[in-house]
Amino acid sequence: MNRDDQDTGAQRPRSAAGQRSAERPHGRTEPPRGRGEDYLPIAEHGLIGDLRTAALVGTDGRVDWFCAPRFDSPSVFASLLDVRRGGFWEIAPVYEVVDRHQFYFPDTNILITRMFTVDGIVEIQDFMPILRENDAEHQQRLVRRVVNIRGRMAMSTRIAPRMNYARDEHRSERIPEGVRFTSDALAVSVRASVGLELDDADAYGEFVLAEGETALFVLETSAGAAGPDGSAAGSTGTVGAAAAEELFMATVAFWRRWLSRSTYTGRWREMVHRSALTLKLLTHEPSGAVIAAPTLGLPEQLGGVRNWDYRYVWIRDAAFSLYALLRLGFTQEAQSFMDWLTERLRDATDGEAGPLRVMYSIDGHPHLPEEVLGHLEGYRGSYPVRTGNDASGQRQLDLYGELIDSIYLFDKYGAGISHESWTDLCAVLDWLLEHWNTVDESIWETRSGQQHHTYSRLMCWVAVERMIRMARRRGLPGDLGRWISVRDRIYHEIMARGWNDEERTFVQRLSAEDGQQPANILDASLLLMPMVKFVSPVDPRFRSTVEAIRRRLVVDSLVFRYDPEQAPDGLDGTEGTFSICSFWWVEALVRTGDVEAARLSLEKMFTYSNHLGLYAEQIGLTGEHLGNYPQAFTHLALISSAINLDRAMG
Template sequence: MSDDEPSGRDEEYLPIAEHGLIGDLRTAALVGTDGRVDWFCAPRFDSPSVFGSLLDARRGGYWEIAPVCQVATRNQFYFPDTNILITRMLTADGIVEIQDFMPVLRDRDPHHRQRLVRRVVNVRGRMRLAARIAPRLNYGRDPHRLEPMPDGVRFVGASLTLWLRSSIALEVDGSDARAEFDLGGGESVLFDLEADTGAGTPDACAVNPAAAEQLFEATVAFWRRWLRQSTYTGRWREMVHRSALTLKLLTHEPSGAVVAAPTLGLPEQVGGARNWDYRYVWIRDAAFSLYALLRLGFTQEAQAFMDWLTGRLREATDGVEGPLRVVYSIDGHADLPEEVLEHWEGYRGSSPVRTGNGASGQRQLDIYGELIDSVYLFDKYGVGISHESWTDLCAVLDWLMEHWDSADESIWETRAGQQHHTYSRLMCWVAVERMIRMARRRGLPGDLGRWTTVRDRIYHQIMARGWDPRARTFVQRLSADPDRPPEDILDASLLLMPMVKFVSPADPRFRSTVDAIAGRLVADSLVFRYDPEQAPDGLDGTEGTFSICSFWWVEALARTGEVEQARLALEKMFTYANHVGLYAEQIGLTGEHLGNFPQAFTHLALISSAINLDRAMG
């Protein structure tokens, strides 16, 4: 089978967009509009999967609940201002809904019970339903035995045990559990799947109706209490708050880390090979997330991430590729070797399916600017950074002083060899400039003379070698010779130039760059990150438009005074969200979601663009 050909099993895979997300700030699960949990890792985001039919319909494992009769209509929505997901199915026999949620405990409780609760409620009529719980542990590689229990069953694997309790009797079917049951109007059935995290034997009374209702109400109260901290009162409250709730779901509360997405292997092109594992902490993504959370008033999350980041700064070493890695595991490990799951076919035949991420070994100089800019904002709007953190930052900056003029893979993590990227130079300028600002504002010690000299050198290099006077645009890569113009290759990351205060949005150079991007990278409101035919990235296949670039486009229009165009572009982008307001990494030719889902980077860009457009509109 070629990379361009899907597997022929498309009917077995829901579109990526046909899912909602639930979670408990440790891990998350995707629930399809068909009532199937087809992605769930336990006990952490980056743990091996329990249910993985999203990436292999036959061998991945799933948890399905559905009416036996034909379903005419399916709807899915979030219980207002929460991350509790409701899936409703309308049939000739009546209406049933599945309430899916994962209870959240505060205070980083080490005895947290990790539970996936599914309450099935008959809204109208009388209906027969079927459930099948078919875990496939360790990405479907580990067998398990099934042990009947008085109130359910237990799945016992080599490295994970799952307790499934139910308010109805379950049947053993090989290594799976199943049930068929009738529900009349107003009747309900409860299922409670708990991962053994060392918290002790599950409470047998937790599957009675009163306990289920109490758990539901406590989960509602948690999410609404958290969301009340938001300071956003602008025009797009529903979309901004859904993005904030999504970012919170992608936060690993015990460590403070923010993962890029809860999934791996979802393709940038169906049938293609651009499939990556995003269940880790990218310094860049997390730094932008910190900015978005600070803008909305969520200072506790910002402080938790700063604590995580402080640990990485403390561990920084003068390695070949820099003192910091591009991507880390949730608990701060940088060794994330890529492994191919050869036994999985991939989403609709999109292989290989990879775990781990080879970007962890790349040099991406831009991360230092994004990191230090987020620290600058935290220092300005949070509680301030400590002496130890400042000392660590100065050590990181000392390394950058010596290496900023180097080639790297930059923000898009290309695999075509290191280049001298304009965006990386831009963010190196940001790193030095923000350190100067912090030192001056707070009187902190630093070699301001040297820092200022390097900052100005970077500025002049970008203006001389990152600007194409013929095309009148900033370009993706610096020219090798300051006396010769660079290649005319556009890059949407350069839309950030005024946002990081490198140029004024009224600067003629930036405005002409915006015009060039509009003509060559923008399709309606959707924006490609670059043209891979002009700038080969070392990867086979094609990709869709990048949703984060589309929101950067909105913000660039707003900052250049094109407020009406910005508003129209933002409203168009909202139409590409899925039915519950979530975005994958990319949007394809026909509006389909592509890439890992949902992506933190996209949702934080939505928040930033909405806030700045609100400000521009007054």
């Protein structure tokens, strides 16, 4: 895979123990831009987590991103967004690293980073222990085990937390076997088998490992008061080598036991199972919610302004996630997520945007106002850095189709929906029947004003059609006459106003009236038409749409979502190709019968993953990963395209 402008073996500047601490926030509204070479490429990170939150660990041994205690909590380490101010935890050899590699311990989410120097080889094992499913007594820990493989290794570590996105001061103090950092909202303790010294706001240490020796670090978090010995509340206290090995093996057992429930046995098991493990990492187990990505502010264009917060639950992404979990046989996760969705249906209230919101916080709050973190420079100077997401207040009519389609599949292949859920769905559908023909922002959350989007009409059709199917299959009550009438009206409107007869293609926006040619704007979301059963994949209209998309939006196997020059989206700058659209392209080729082209496109897409099989939201011009990372939407589309291609190949 093409990387960013760095060689993977080159070192970025790092803080040797005792030399410097990250700068404190100064309340700047326009921070000075950092040098690009100070940042690892986005793709040079692995993900670990404990089904409550997650951390990104670079191939250089630095924890660049960690929020606690939840995915959407403020950050403890955020050097991914500001290498000088954001905070980090680094473990690295003192002397020059000549090569480095990173991989997951087989069939788990335990990350292994190996560094090669002229003196030998050292390995860092990073994981967040999970002992059992739905553990009410779960203690949040980040374990870093440093193992010297060969030679004699001089190592250093610096722990530089910067609480609340580097906005809050913290107190640093010694505790037995380690250090503790305390802000008003959070306590973070680090216990180590080697000596740690305080350096102003940070802690650092230097140690030497002979061949076969191990150093151990355990970070624990607590939102409450510290224990009497300085540990986080609920801490297990000292963790020695034997206890660390026990945690390691218990976490291995947890992930392997979970993955063994997968029913996928096709050609691309490694990539599909890595995507499944990633989706599980992005699941908040206590609530059942699946977040879109664990990061915020990673740019869709380096140096640009398209920098959003994705640590929330998009109804759309969630619906597709439910589909992917069901296809792989993870019915327990599907049930937990269905319970979360049921709560949102129960809480639905009519408003300008509709009874459901585009996205919610993990615990179901719909209001996520954006805030600019003016003191952070952003990844490689990509400013502004935003928390929250104003798209939560948009009207996106397509989400009703995606939601009801996923519930239809759960009702058919899962445990089935309850009377209460059906009643809530009927109430939501009543609202949609009155508003399906209004303007909205649609799937891509543009900020150029509301339009009549073909994709939104398509998914409104799906919503009504799936309700009809469920009612007929199970004999559930509903106003079928009205539902069928509206379904058919939507169908005819798409065929009349969403079709450009001169260009022979479905287009992004409907024409103003019947008989008028709509603007010739292509949109990759229309590749889903046969997948949602709106048209046959061999329908001449769909085939010609696929050919138009191939000519104008596809580069190699990569697919742009639309052309912003044709359809301005209200934002400055450009963006890369959308990874999810590339997997939709594979599935569209499968369904039109071009299986060989689909297989080649899928194999090419695998070359755009990073070294761990992870995908960011977008792929840039030279193959670099852009946008928030890793993205659930992309990994579930990979699963779907692989399953359907397997089936087509026999």
